[in-house]
Amino acid sequence: MSVINVKNLSKTYKVSLKKPGFKGTIDHFFKRTYRDIVAVKDVSFTINSGEIVGFLGANGAGKTTTLKMLTGLIHPSNGKIKIVDRTPFKRHPTFLKKMSLVMGQKQQLLWDLPALDSLKINAAVYEIPDKIFQQRLQELSEMLSIKEQLNQPVRKLSLGQRMKAELLAALLHHPQVLFLDEPTLGLDVNSQAAIRSFLKEYNERYEATILLTSHYMADITALCERVLLIHEGQLIYDGNLEDLVEKFTPYKEVNVELSYPLSSEKLAHYGQVETMKGQEVRFLVKQEDLTDTIAKILAQLEVNDLSVSDPPIEEVVSQIFSRGNVDL
Numbered sequence: 001m002s003v004i005n006v007k008n009l010s011k012t013y014k015v016s017l018k019k020p021g022f023k024g025t026i027d028h029f030f031k032r033t034y035r036d037i038v039a040v041k042d043v044s045f046t047i048n049s050g051e052i053v054g055f056l057g058a059n060g061a062g063k064t065t066t067l068k069m070l071t072g073l074i075h076p077s078n079g080k081i082k083i084v085d086r087t088p089f090k091r092h093p094t095f096l097k098k099m100s101l102v103m104g105q106k107q108q109l110l111w112d113l114p115a116l117d118s119l120k121i122n123a124a125v126y127e128i129p130d131k132i133f134q135q136r137l138q139e140l141s142e143m144l145s146i147k148e149q150l151n152q153p154v155r156k157l158s159l160g161q162r163m164k165a166e167l168l169a170a171l172l173h174h175p176q177v178l179f180l181d182e183p184t185l186g187l188d189v190n191s192q193a194a195i196r197s198f199l200k201e202y203n204e205r206y207e208a209t210i211l212l213t214s215h216y217m218a219d220i221t222a223l224c225e226r227v228l229l230i231h232e233g234q235l236i237y238d239g240n241l242e243d244l245v246e247k248f249t250p251y252k253e254v255n256v257e258l259s260y261p262l263s264s265e266k267l268a269h270y271g272q273v274e275t276m277k278g279q280e281v282r283f284l285v286k287q288e289d290l291t292d293t294i295a296k297i298l299a300q301l302e303v304n305d306l307s308v309s310d311p312p313i314e315e316v317v318s319q320i321f322s323r324g325n326v327d328l
């Protein structure tokens with residue numbers, strides 16, 4: 001069953017332009033000029049209940065704008081959105097009780113109060129009966145290992161503890177759909193891993209649908225089988241993460257353990273040498289040259305071991321973004 005339905009979604013921001021200096025200010029006051037910024041252009045997709053989907057794109061690609069439209073924070077310029085059969089920008093209480101948005105760079109917990117006080121406020125806002133609030137608090141704080149710190153003022157928590165408390169606050173009302181914008185931003189690797197495994201467990205336990213943006217590929221590879229790729233406001237890929245890598249990986253890694261060391265000049269005859277450590281060599285070989293290269297290495301060199309692998313997904317995706325021109 002689909003819970004997120006997006007059809008021909010577009011958003012154009014209108015920004016006023018102002019020249020520098022006093023004259024610019026006077027001109028701006030009497031006669032404004034505007035420029036259109038097309039942030040999202042004709043995007044369509046559906047997401048089924050229980051899916052965790054990664055939303056990828058370079059800086060300024062349109063991810064946050066899309067998430068803001070999906071959560072009803074801004075009005076689309078065009079197109080239709082249905083989240084659990086509701087139109088987000090109408091901000092109907094039924095819709096608000098079924099979804100949650102967590103932004104890594106924004107916080108909803110009150111800075112000077114213990115996190116527990118903010119959680120109690122949320123429970124009142126979402127009309128959660130006290131008994132259920134206590135049960136959920138117990139369960140989520142155990143899953144997040146954050147029980148002890150909930151009585152401390154939020155400003156005294158570490159970044160990782162704060163993000164855990166933010167997630168707890170966002171999930172108290174058990175939303176069916178969870179939008180996460182960079183939830184692990186700036187966290188140390190241990191906290192990132194803790195947040196990832198919590199999200200996985202939460203998704204499995206409650207079949208929550210999650211749409212996630214992250215610049216850390218480890219988040220995406222650990223959680224998302226499916227990804228949406230947005231480039232300059234347009235959806236350019238919707239599918240399996242592994243297929244994306246396959247499509248955009250022009251080369252394979254050939255790892256060879258030689259019986260004796262060879263000079264890099266000699267090795268260069270067989271392909272681009274990426275790393276060399278004693279007798280262990282890593283070549284980058286174009287897909288179409290793979291069979292010939294392996295045959296040549298095995299025929300002409302004394303080899304103890306040979307294996308072929310794909311380059312890390314992080315590298316592939318950053319290459320897609322850095323190419324600028326994405327052609328599927």
Ligand SMILES: Nc1ncnc2c1ncn2[C@@H]1O[C@H](COP(=O)(O)OP(=O)(O)OP(=O)(O)O)[C@@H](O)[C@H]1O
Binds near residue numbers: 013057058060065
């Ligand atoms: N309120 C706004 N007014 C005008 N332009 C905006 C506004 N918000 C975003 N934009 C522009 O819209 C485009 C998309 O921005 P958006 O924040 O959605 O990208 P993003 O993919 O989330 O980027 P990042 O990964 O850097 O957060 C950018 O060109 C940005 O400058």
